[in-house]
Amino acid sequence: MDKIEKAQYQVNMRRVKVRVDAKLILASALMFIVQEAQRASFEAMQMAMETQAANVPVAEVPVSKVDSSMEVDAPQARGTKREAEDEPVEMNKKAKTG
Numbered sequence: 001m002d003k004i005e006k007a008q009y010q011v012n013m014r015r016v017k018v019r020v021d022a023k024l025i026l027a028s029a030l031m032f033i034v035q036e037a038q039r040a041s042f043e044a045m046q047m048a049m050e051t052q053a054a055n056v057p058v059a060e061v062p063v064s065k066v067d068s069s070m071e072v073d074a075p076q077a078r079g080t081k082r083e084a085e086d087e088p089v090e091m092n093k094k095a096k097t098g
Contacts, residue, residue: 001009
């Protein structure tokens with residue numbers, strides 16, 4: 001390759017690099033714009049939901065009166081079953097013989 005061809009090759013490669021860089025910058029800017037649009041849309045949706053929620057009348061639910069004279073069982077003693085077995089239990093198993 002002579003010097004002219006080499007210089008033309010380098011210029012063309014720089015042009016390609018500049019075009020690729022420009023396309024990457026453009027793609028990055030478009031992605032940023034799309035993200036901002038999505039964020040703005042989400043915020044607008046939230047504002048609309050909050051506005052609608054603020055306009056909904058809250059119905060008052062009547063509180064029913066509770067009978068405060070509830071009967072409570074007396075506490076039972078624990079272990080009543082074991083205390084009832086005062087008689088010794090007979091052995092049902094046969095003794096092992098050697």
